[in-house]
Amino acid sequence: MAVKETIPKEVENNAIDLLITLIIEELSEDLKQNPDEVFSKFISSKTGELLYDREAKLWWCGPSYIADMYKKELAEK
Numbered sequence: 328m329a330v331k332e333t334i335p336k337e338v339e340n341n342a343i344d345l346l347i348t349l350i351i352e353e354l355s356e357d358l359k360q361n362p363d364e365v366f367s368k369f370i371s372s373k374t375g376e377l378l379y380d381r382e383a384k385l386w387w388c389g390p391s392y393i394a395d396m397y398k399k400e401l402a403e404k
Contacts, residue, residue, distance in 0.1 A: 336381075339381070339386065340379075342386060343378055343379060343386045346378070346386055346390055346393070347366075347369070347370075347375075347378070349390035350369065350390045350393050350394050350397070351365050351366050351369060353390055353391060353394045354369065354394050354397065354398075357394070357398070358398075369397060372397060372400055373400055374393065374396050374397040374400050375397075378393065
């Protein structure tokens with residue numbers, strides 16, 4: 328049985344929430360924006376939605392990878 332299948336949904340969601348905190352800190356510094364503004368924009372982005380997609384497993388990646396992914400999404404807009 329794979330590890331990902333043994334992680335309860337609640338634990339996975341808690342890990343994602345903590346990961347978002349790290350991502351928002353990094354993005355706020357990089358983008359020179361208020362963390363509250365970055366948070367609301369990030370959560371409503373494709374990257375933010377993908378983070379909670381259990382099939383995508385994006386939450387297994389590190390915060391810098393996800394922050395870079397979000398910055399690429401912003402650049403494409």
